[in-house]
Amino acid sequence: xxERTAGIIGLGIMGGAMARNLRxxxxxxxxxxxxxxxxxxxGAELLPDAGAVARAAPILLTSLPSPEALRATAxxxxxxxxxxxxxxxxxxxxxxxxxxxxATLGAAGHTALDCPISGTGAQAKVRDLVVYASGDPxxxxxxxxFFAAFTRAVHDVGAYGNGSKMKYVANLLVAIHNVASAExxxxxxxxxxDPRQVVxxxxxxxxxxxxxxxxxxMMAERRYGDATMxxxxxxxxxAIIAAHAASLxxxxxxxxxxVPIYSSAMATGHAEDDTAAVHAVLEAIAGLGxxxxxxxxxxxxxxx
Numbered sequence: 001x002x003e004r005t006a007g008i009i010g011l012g013i014m015g016g017a018m019a020r021n022l023r024x025x026x027x028x029x030x031x032x033x034x035x036x037x038x039x040x041x042x043g044a045e046l047l048p049d050a051g052a053v054a055r056a057a058p059i060l061l062t063s064l065p066s067p068e069a070l071r072a073t074a075x076x077x078x079x080x081x082x083x084x085x086x087x088x089x090x091x092x093x094x095x096x097x098x099x100x101x102x103a104t105l106g107a108a109g110h111t112a113l114d115c116p117i118s119g120t121g122a123q124a125k126v127r128d129l130v131v132y133a134s135g136d137p138x139x140x141x142x143x144x145x146f147f148a149a150f151t152r153a154v155h156d157v158g159a160y161g162n163g164s165k166m167k168y169v170a171n172l173l174v175a176i177h178n179v180a181s182a183e184x185x186x187x188x189x190x191x192x193x194d195p196r197q198v199v200x201x202x203x204x205x206x207x208x209x210x211x212x213x214x215x216x217x218m219m220a221e222r223r224y225g226d227a228t229m230x231x232x233x234x235x236x237x238x239a240i241i242a243a244h245a246a247s248l249x250x251x252x253x254x255x256x257x258x259v260p261i262y263s264s265a266m267a268t269g270h271a272e273d274d275t276a277a278v279h280a281v282l283e284a285i286a287g288l289g290x291x292x293x294x295x296x297x298x299x300x301x302x303x304x
Contacts, residue, residue, distance in 0.1 A: 004028060006146055007057030008042075009050045009073055011035075013228065014090070014117060015063035016042035017124035018150040025149035030057050051080035059146055061088040063117075065233060067097045074101045078108035085110045086139050088146075090117050090131075092171065092237045095244065098164055102135075111139045114160050116167035117151075120214055121228035128152055132170075134163035168241045172255050175238055177211035179258040182279035184212075185219040186286050195220035219279035227274040231265050234275050238262065 004027045008019050011033040019029045019042035031044030032053050039046040047053050054060060054077040064070050070093055077087065087110050089101055102112040112135065119129035129151040133140045140156050147154045157166050184207075188198040199216045202208050218224060238259065245252045261278050268284070270277035 003058050005030065005057050005059075007031065007047075007053035007060045008044060008063065009033075009053055009060060010063035010065070010069070010091070011038040011042045011044060012063065012065065013121035013230075014124050015061070017121060018061065018063070018090075018129075019044045021124075021127055021150035022146075027146075027149055050076035051082075054080040054082040054085060057085070058083075059086050059088065059143055061090055061146075064091045064093075066236070067093060070097055070101055071104075074104040077110065078104050081108075082110075086143055087112045088115045088143060089113065090115050092116055092167055092240065093164065094240050095161055095164055098161060102160055111136055112160070113139055113143070114163040116163050118167065118170050122214060123228075124150070131155065132157050132163040132166040134158055134166075135160040165244070168244050171237055172241050172245075172252065174211055175234075175241070175258050175262075176254045177209045178215055178275055179261050179278050181209070181212040181216050182219055182261075182276070182282050185216055185279055186282045186288065189283075189288055190286055215274070215276040215279075218274060218276040222280070222283075224270060224273040224277040224280065227272065229275050230272055231262060231275050231277060232271040235262060235266060 006022055006027055007030045008015050009032050011019060011031050015033070016038055019031055022029050023043050029044040030047055030053050031039050031042060032047050032050050033039050036046060047056065050073050060077065062070070062073055064073060070091060077085070087105055089098060089112055098114050102114070105112045114134045115131050117129050117131060123129055127150055131147050131151050131154040133154055134157050137156060144154055157163055184202065185195060185198065189195055199220050202216065203213050214228070238255070242252065242255065261281050262275070264281040265277045268281065270280065
């Protein structure tokens, strides 16, 4: 783009990491988040509201936690009376919410792109993200230099909304792989294996997955507090996937099997922890770690 200035609305785990990477690549980053401390952590120049960001930046990215926040942001951008902008919507939301976002912005003369991000907060820190871009192809081509500052790949998947559909497919696998990783790690510990060695050996073999490689080390250490995806937010994403699949009559038996495990993580105090905390749920069932009254920081390792 002709001007290396971008606005980010929503500076949480993902938005904050993207802002930092954009700044590292030489972009001027303007930002807004209801939590001003997030803007400080991201290094973005804090503006008072989403409308102010829209008036000041030629390209906007929204990374938001809820449909309510998405609607409020669309209304604020539309009401700002800014020059036509490209607005990259990177959140995971239901299709109807994404379409309403596009309609509101289109009526105000802006071009919305549906561009969910594949990757965790940890991956966002090191630019290991993939964009599923959908919408106007010329607008997608125009913002590729912007994407290059914080991702490793951008894929144009076609008509607006296809990005979200692709994200649902990817997140279905993430949900299953995460619980499968926890199940494997609990089996390993119950079998008397060294959890850290298990992480290394599985990662080197046919049974690995990107999710295992990202989350099994957290499970081996029983450390879930530095969240790359909070359980509370993940519950929203899973509900969206399940509803989309049901609307199409697509069976999702494995996704359904993971639901009570994630719900148990929420019910046992892990709402703000990383989704790797499903490991704690399965450990409790197995009589390990916290279930045995052990502090995870001092719990003895299984015999070698």
